[in-house]
Amino acid sequence: MLLATACRTDEIVIPAEYDRLPIGATPHCDPIGLYVLNEGNMGSNKASIDYVDLENGLYARNLYAERNPSVIKELGDVGNDLQIYGSKLYAVLNSSHKIEVMDARTLVRIGQIDIPNCRYINFHKGKAYVTSYVGPIAIDPNAQPGAVYCVDTTTLSVIDKCTVGYQPEEMAITNERIYIANSGGYRKPNYDNTLSVVDIATMKQIQKITVAPNLHRVRKDAYGQLWVSSRGDEASIPSRLFVLDYKENSSQEMVVTDTLDIPCSDMCIHGDSLYFYSLAWSDKLEGNVVTYGIVNVRTKELVTDNFITDGTEREIEKPYGVAVNPGNGDIYVTDGKNYVSSGTVHCYSREGKRKWSMRAGDIPAHMVFLRRDKQ
């Protein structure tokens, strides 16, 4: 026994692990499953993709390496976003400076798009738009702006780019314009506080809307409003949620119409409900303060400050992602734990009762649903 493990053997590509979901199979469901991107701690090269197979009732852990064993050093370092557009799955790998493009059904690699320090991805009319912390080299190294890249989704090549604010994060696309949240996270305490507006036709920044320091998320609701979250400055200005809508008598220019005194770390809009959680450090408590809430996007009122109703939220150490199943309204919350050990994916019914929990990779954070093929 000792000798068997004492010697080096060939290093194997670690195969996927399959666990059964306690709820069993759900035939004919749509979406049929969801992909989970585990970020992996920086330098560990442990980003990985799990697949929750709702149709067959399986949880497949670390699927990418098994489906693509010949990719050198596997998926990459620090996953930061995961999206499906058309038949392709796009994983943004921040510290590997690339977007991995895979077949959404099989997870087999199609190619990669090299974009330095890429953060988030969004799509519009056959093009992908990717935010990046690295724009043109600036004379003052501390004032290097970020950029948004335009990528052709058929050739997977970068076709254009546009300089935006400092350390841009998420973006939303509406009415032929991209709204990009600038964080300025590397410029603490001089955070950026603007939303860049880029015209898609010309790929030029046409406006900057001042919102609040350290912007992070931007989501579009069914009413055409934008929901923007700020992280705050970790000191006197807390995290907040903002609503942007078109100015009166204008179908072009957006302004902040509402400010909700609700801290928000991540959100997911499902119909009229905006599910969010917030995680804030309290020096006083030497611990994290967590809220799981729902805001009605129409009335802009807090519906509940705890969408998990059975008390199991206590088992979540550090929420790191939220998603709502567009088919049945199930809520998924990931737990990032201490960032350097396996996280967990929790599933709750729309009533907030826990249905199952599954061990994921390191820092499960980004989820995307796979829809049934329309026949």
Next chain:
Amino acid sequence: MDKVLRRLIIFVVLCSVAFTMRAQTAVNNDVDVDLDSITMHTLNEVIVTASRFTEVIPSQKLTGKELEGLNTLSVADALRYFSGVQLKDYGGVGGIKTVNIRGMGSEQMGVYYNGIQLGNAQNGQVDLGKFSLENIEEISLYNGQRSDVFQTAREFGSAGSIYLTTRRPRFKEGARANLKAGLKVGSFDFLNPSVLCEYKITDDIYATFNAEWINASGKYEFRYRRVTPAGEVAYDTTAIRENGDIDAVRIEGGVQGYMPRGKWKAYMYHYTSERGIPGAIVNNVWHRGERLWDRNSFVQAMFEYDITPKLSTKVNAKYAFDYTHYVNNDDKLIHVDNIYKQREVYASWANKYTILRNWDVSLAYDYQWNQLSEYREVQRNTHWVSLASAYALDDCFKVQASALATIVDEENRGRDDVPDKFKVTPAVFLSYKPFERADLVLRTFYKQSYRMPTFNDLYYTDMGNAYLKPELATQYNVGVMYDLDRNDNIFSFFRIGADVYYNKVKDKIIAYPKGQQFRWTMLNLGVVDIRGIDAQAMAVFRFPYHIELTTKLQYTYQEAIDITDPNDNYYGHQIPYIPWHSGSAIVMLSWREWMLNYSFIYVGERYNQQENIIYNYTQPWYTNDVSLVKIFRLKDVVLKATLEVNNLLDQDYDVILNYPMPKRNYRVGITVEI
């Protein structure tokens, strides 16, 4: 290349100056008889310097000939041969190398250079890769503290202690100066010239000077190969390690004097380097743009005097200045350009009083001032007071007990309230030799030690937590050692010994995630339970025709488990990078002026993160190193040529995940001593 040329010229000049000096003194060869006349280095000298019943505390040593024979470049390389020690090596000549002992963390380890601790108040770790073996005569490792009670207060403070002792001048009869010049070249474009001069100013005062230059491109081939579970090659790629270059110069010099009732020593050290930080190899990233400039300088002095035959006193003082300049030039990342400066002033006064022939007491007081400037200007005043006593009964029972009080005054502009710290830590060491004729020694110890939070732990931007308590380590050790010395027999010397230990680390300082977006804070959360065995065996054979064979075996078993919180999914798991099994074997064969050495180092399977799961599994690694040494004697000149082959079997391995180590590599060296 300009710089390389300039350095080369400086070295040539230095060497020629030294040789001229030597030539002149050879002419004025006065006939003074020297007490320190050179002794023939025989194997027994190696043995004698190793611990026997003279020391109450178990120690491991590497000295003279052993160090010369091993394929070691830096102090870190040599420490791999000690049991209980785990090396973290980020690869290459310039890669950071730190060690920890018995699973307790690098910050718990004290490293002493000629008796005074090397400090890094910023992160608490000493990069042992920076300390070359060129001028080191002895490396010793003590679990707990050094046996001698006549030492500075600080020396009672570490959980484990490494002592680096520089070469002590020995002069041939009639000679006033020694000169040694060496040149090593090897793989990774490694170039390392060095020069050492020792000069006898008077019969009792010696001066030494030593300088070396290390230059390497640090480029080496590494290979990542993976197979599918079915056994087919998934990928197999070989690449060149980039940005691992180093250009470093070390200059040391000192003067030491001996008096009938005392001795003194003054010493200066200067190290300057520029290096690339090779960084982790991850998907799509094969080179990085981080650069580091270091300047470490210190001056230190020691004075020891026997006031009366019973009362001795010792004063130590040191001033150190460290400068670090870090730049990240990677055009894919945010540009970083930071300068850190650390200053340290240290003074110590130790006294020993001999109550009876077999009973000593000592009292010492140390003071240290540390300052760090750049991202925040912070200061700290630390006071240590130690009281220790050693007692021996009939040369069969020895006991040493000590208590150390540590008082830390934190001073920091910009943060209002940083609590001061006060701790008292005891230690007791016992050893017993039950039989008069047999060299069998039983020993045991108990020791508590604290590691103070470093400046980074307390104040680092966003992460620092000013309210940290010191981290506490408690050690229990029981051991036995048997020596058999048969002098001139073929089977000349034999030693076997083992120690069993139990350590508990409480209030372990760990980085704890805070809020969102990877902000961390430091908390006293960790609890680690460590149980282990260190075992060693050694044998020396002396065959006819001057053939000598020395063999040495070390083995360590360690179980170091995290018992912080039963709700963690790594509760009860082995902590990262601590293997269960590790060990080394050395075989040295010598015949007249030839020496052939073989060494094998083994580090067993371990995990690279807290959770012991397949994704964090790290395979064992082991290297086979071989060296051949030949000494030529031409009248007064001794010429030594060395050929080293490292990683003979060309193993591809990582010590730290994603930091590939070099494949097979070579070094040749030549030294001239007159």
